Amino acid sequence: MDCPWNELSLAFSRTSMFPFFDIAHYLVSVMALKHQPGAAVMAWRNPLSSWFTAMLHCFGGGILSCVLLGEPPLRFLANNTNILLASSIWYIVFFCPRDLVSQGYSFLPVQLFAVGMKEVTRTWKIVGGVTHANSYYKNGWIVMIAIGWARGAGGSIITNFEQLVKGCWKPEADEWLKMSYPAKVTLLGSVIFTFQQTNHLAISRHNLMFLYTMFLVATKSEETFSRRPLPDSCPFVRTEAQASSWTSRCQGLGLAKKGIWGRLPLVPLQ
């Protein structure tokens, strides 16, 4: 109980996200928006549209979870302080004289620091989503997983949908729901925290939050440091590759033995 580790993780789990971690989250989200082709020009030509997209990037997860739970999607606008904070960051990122913010952000240590802090907010969002869903549906563990996932990684779904409406994104049929790395890791976290919430996992929540956050920050920092999407050495990719090869071996066997799978065109399953 009183060991220093426990105290550390308890203190960590009580950290407030506002303002510094929220600022990091807004900064990383808006910078991701700015690096999209055409976004900078767009902000000059149609500031309202750019601001709206930036808000979707910053608050997308919360909006999606509100929609899924039948709550007002505008609720996020009621938090005037956070809106003003995110709007200020949108403003200085896009309109700062001499593009100082972008230049500062391209300095690697700054970026690592911001990205790490953003990943911390992800844990808080997942936990918030899971407990919020739990207050609605006592035993609805599928709902808890879904809401935790939506709040932690829903921003990308909302912004993809916005791009679809705008007409600047055409989805390929087999890209749909092909989850990105953050989506997968958020789903994993959502499952873990749901099991913790329903007492199927014998670990206290603050310890779990600490461990999961460390895992998030470490993998994301490594990805940022190597400046490319997570390498093949990451656990998911390896597990999936094995699953795929196993699957295709099964398919191959079935085809060879019985021909029943013949109606299923053999596709490379990487």
Next chain:
Amino acid sequence: MDCPWNELSLAFSRTSMFPFFDIAHYLVSVMALKHQPGAAVMAWRNPLSSWFTAMLHCFGGGILSCVLLGEPPLRFLANNTNILLASSIWYIVFFCPRDLVSQGYSFLPVQLFAVGMKEVTRTWKIVGGVTHANSYYKNGWIVMIAIGWARGAGGSIITNFEQLVKGCWKPEADEWLKMSYPAKVTLLGSVIFTFQQTNHLAISRHNLMFLYTMFLVATKSEETFSRRPLPDSCPFVRTEAQASSWTSRCQGLGLAKKGIWGRLPLVPLQ
């Protein structure tokens, strides 16, 4: 009151849909999904996406009615038993060794039986939707019709929308809201049950449910038996053909007499 007919229909109207009729509904819905081109390959490459689409096929009507009434669209996920049931059926349909389920389903008597049971659930859904909407809006008979219709036939709207988002369906302007046969017959049922609910129809509900279900099962079985979309002899098609020919005659007359309709290009109205 005590005549055997009345007792039969009363007992029928108290039948529980869970589990057998629900299973038939899930089976028919997932088989319809599997017969879409590319769905089987998709399930191997991206199981999560396939599972999600299958859930939309199974619970689409409920989701649409929740959205329209401002209730949480995730509510269907709170019913763990039904989710697990539908997921199991999705699993055995797509991943059963040697495709046994599909082969069994292609046997006509099995298919007739499943399709007939699925139509029974449609009546229950319409009645459920109408009474649910009635609890919200006492005299809102338009809302009652809309919700009964959404719950009974909304699955196809939801799945069409999903295909639109995925980019594998491009609607033609004049196909939009061109209702399929199930949509039409559900709308008819929704109107009938709404009138019954508002006491404009002097028939007890269990009798109406029995008659309407018999009508549904008979027409659907005939369609399945003849293995093609409902023939031209169906009542709707004949009525509509007459209405169309009457309309075009009117148009033709107007054009011939006054030329006022000249601005309306004459189109073949089949």
Next chain:
Amino acid sequence: MDCPWNELSLAFSRTSMFPFFDIAHYLVSVMALKHQPGAAVMAWRNPLSSWFTAMLHCFGGGILSCVLLGEPPLRFLANNTNILLASSIWYIVFFCPRDLVSQGYSFLPVQLFAVGMKEVTRTWKIVGGVTHANSYYKNGWIVMIAIGWARGAGGSIITNFEQLVKGCWKPEADEWLKMSYPAKVTLLGSVIFTFQQTNHLAISRHNLMFLYTMFLVATKSEETFSRRPLPDSCPFVRTEAQASSWTSRCQGLGLAKKGIWGRLPLVPLQ
């Protein structure tokens, strides 16, 4: 207090929109729909789809504000009287023998009158939206602006979205959220009434309603009279042109002096 001006504006602010102003609103909305290419043919071929689109045109703002506040979007259907009124107007506009209604509407004084009355309903909607949002979120002035704006001008967003789903509208990336004149003027009104609601504007609401309505009716009548979109002499266009020229001068300077803006392709900023 008792000056005649005050009494006049007070009486004006208590005018009921039902039925005459509502009728004018429905008439103008449905006529706007009818003037879209293909809408008249569509109404003959697929009346249900046409009726649905007409309802979206008439009640779009209310639906959007319901969606944003997490209320049932079907609530508008619960008002049977208004639905029947709008449906009747849709019917006589599209199916009136000899197209009498369209011909009558093309007579300029009738059109001016209808358009003027429709603009009056806009004020009522903005005020209704702002006060409604205020009852949800006491200090959420951003929500109040958004809801007032959605209710006053949301119809066009809803109908654009419907056209997108139907596939007969492809948005250009830089047209998105490029606001039309009504959208801008509604946003202005929404901001003004929100400030009035939060007591930051020392003017009584009925006076503000009167003044704003007069402004709306005057500008809209001028636009209708000259039969073209609002001329360059309108205040917004001039202000924006100045802002644009100022912006591009800034950009030009920055480019000339430091070259930092070089990554931002210079675009003509009309």
